[in-house]
Amino acid sequence: MKTYPTYILTRLGQFVLVVFIGINIAFIVTHSTPIDPVEQSIAAATQYGSTSPEAIALMRQSLKELYGLQGGLADQYFAFWRRILLGDFGPSLSAFPTPVSVLVGRALPWTAGLLLSSTLLTWVLGNLLGGLAGYYRQSRALRFAGILAMAFHPIPYYVVAFVLLIVFGYLWPILPLSGGYGMNMTRALSWGFIGSVALHSILPVLSLALVGLGGWFMGMRSLVSNIVTEDYVAYAELGGVKRSRILASYVMRNALVPQVTGLAMSLGAIFNGAIITEQVFGYPGVGTLLVSAVYAGDYSLVLGITTVSIVAVSLAVLLIDLCYPLIDPRVRAR
């Protein structure tokens, strides 16, 4: 058992470790290439249009630093870190001279919104249905829901999104397929705009939810079918405690504890899914940005998105970890 402050400190330490190792992996990966990445990037970035020589010189400078190619390995390493800590990835090559941070900052809210809504929806619904299915094992409707949820679960995000695109794009075109909001809309805080954003998010959220639902469903169902055999549940039944109370406060409430941990642990995977789903539906988030950055050969943007993703996901995990004691009074060591 740990006290609250030690718990917080360990979680903070873990957060720092995740960021540290993540960034190091990024550094190693960028240094694993045998090609001269700077010249290649510049060639790729300039092949589409004429860029002024000064711009190319600027690019070369920031690229060299970003790739960490100036000075010895140690210098390179520290220069790399400095850039990252300052959040300064230089100008984007494909959208020169807009800084990478601006592009990422513009895309991040879309991804965050998409992730938040789909994850919340999926987690709540999956846990609710899974919990009920674990408690009322003989219910046919719930068993059917389980089969349905599980059928989608093993299929990768890309395939599900793609199939949805086919279904709603070609067979039954009722939903907008692409973009974050209507083409003719101006970005303003009006009902029309919000409605359009909501409408455009239906398919991406749906494909994320379809894949995610099965996991939470199964996890919760098996947790609940274990928890119903716990002494405190049997005892509450013996005590004539109301069924609804037992289900909510004894069974589900206890099963939620590991599910919160599970949420923190699967955030990375969910993020992967969001990236690819965005790309399929042309959603204006970091996923679409990342893929188009690769196509445009925009190294600074790719590196910027990668590092921001690492930091953002670990921050989200840290947030969940910090909330964890609210749901588990024991604040157990993990």
Add this chain to the structure above:
Amino acid sequence: MGRTLLDLLRFNRQFASGAALLLIVAAYACLSFFSPYAPNDTYVAPPDVPPDWTYLMGTTSRGQDLFWLLSFAIRNTLAFGLAVAVLSRLLALAIGLVAGYSGGLLDRALMSLNDTFIVIPLFPILVLFYFVMRDRMSWGLLALMMACLGWAYDARLIRSVAMSLRHREFTETGIFSGMSMRQILVEEHLPYVLPIVFSTTMNNINWSIGLEVTLSVLGFTDINTPTIGVLLYWANQHTALVSGIWWWIFFPVLLVVMTFIGLFLLAVSMNEYIDPRSRLGRRAP
């Protein structure tokens, strides 16, 4: 372990149907060895022929017979999944067993590392990897990279089993009789963790194939080795869907979904087998 699998096959419908699905997929993959074409042959058949008796699955816009091409693709995809699974199994087993067995500080350090790899979003890193490798990106390199990044979830499971084994009698007997840690882990503990290794292997194959498909569809791999994802990539390049060449997309997706569901069913039924409490089905009539 062998007995267990046999029992599952006989008494567990999920397991049996999963095995059947995979058997079909595997048999189809084996057909590739009898293909009249080489995997990268193009324009050997008339393009865009819908499925008929000559071309069971139709042909692509690049003049390939989809039936044979797909057999290569699924073979490569399965091999890829297996390669990642085997490599990451070695890592997961080594780290999980050592952490669970030794406990203490080493365990804490390894699990910290483990949690780190669980949290880090791999997809952007793999994209970055492709970005710097470009044309040098190969099937094997990607498998290696994914194995190095994808062991963490399973190492945690293996560790929890290993931890429960640590205080069993045979471990202590082993220690007293002077067995080395490696001997104890390999000879005494490994058999106990095999069932869980089996189910995590299925999940891991699923995971790696899923990522591979995703990366290839975007063109972020070696697009000259046919895999399911690469097939879809070319289909997209030729806007197959818009031009109504549905079979170019339908059959690869069908096959890969069969694979996913098959693997998943094996993993799930095995998991249920491992956890006896969830088998009880207390409220079942």
Add this chain to the structure above:
Amino acid sequence: MTSPVLAVSDLRAYYRTSAFGVQREVRAVDDVSLAIQPGEIYGLAGESSSGKTTLIKTIANAIQPPLQVLAGSVLFDFAGQRFDIHALRPRELAAIRWKHLSYIMQGSMNVLNPVRRVRQTFVDFAFRHIGRPLPEFLDVVRQHLQRLHLEPQVLEAYPHQLSGGMRQRVTIALATVCRPQFIIADEPTTALDVVVQKGVLGMIHEVQRALGSSILFVTHDMAVHANLSDRLGIMYAGRIVEEGRTADVFRAPRHPYTTHLIGSLPHLGDAAPKQGLPGAPPNLADPPPGCRFHPRCPRASDLCRRDVPALETDASGHRVACFHPATESVAESIS
């Protein structure tokens, strides 16, 4: 004689499992009959896996698969009303539970919900029976906790913040706060150290006297029975083999198994360690024919190997199921 609060007759409950096509039947409770009077503490003794927990679970209608009741009845008499506990509808059952019939579970360490404060647990279990507004209800609970020497602050604690002994006392308080007529207690003190155990037993006794309840008290610890129980039933392999007033059973045990149980109690000044009973308790999935004790019995005859001895009652109300029961002198010489 007043009418008993609890009358169990010919109760039979088996665990029936089938795994991978193999059927198994564990005969954990076989033809058990007993009656418990108001205000009485009835002790149930027997070695591990003799079916004590199964019996009282069946009595409390806490039956979960694979356990099945095959025959017999369990009748309670609460305030002149008769209840066949296996025939009640769930709502009627919920109305009796805790108001008239409460239960202290074996391994009480895990019976409190780990994510719920003790106060909430008390509300869940007892609030609807006390029938007072919440603040008054909590006052009642606090006063009751004091009886068990617990501070009112425990109410705000989570179970993991309490020591084992405190948790045990909290469960006892929980089981007694509604002043039930009948309390079932399954090894409530086994996990505790001797000093705490003694205190807790004293408290149970105190509360029982204050409430006038009956208790069905299960433990394999004969010393506890000697101090606490009014009457004692001895269980062996799913059957009751002997039953009588505790003093009588201890003074003159008649079944050879009882003789052994009592003989195994350590006495001050014993020179040699006690001899164990040869053999192992039978496998209840495949019990021996005839008297289930015969393979380990020094007095077994062919009759014992063939027929099941009935539980006969003698003039003083002492019951024993044995073809060759000890007379008092034999009992002395064996022990």
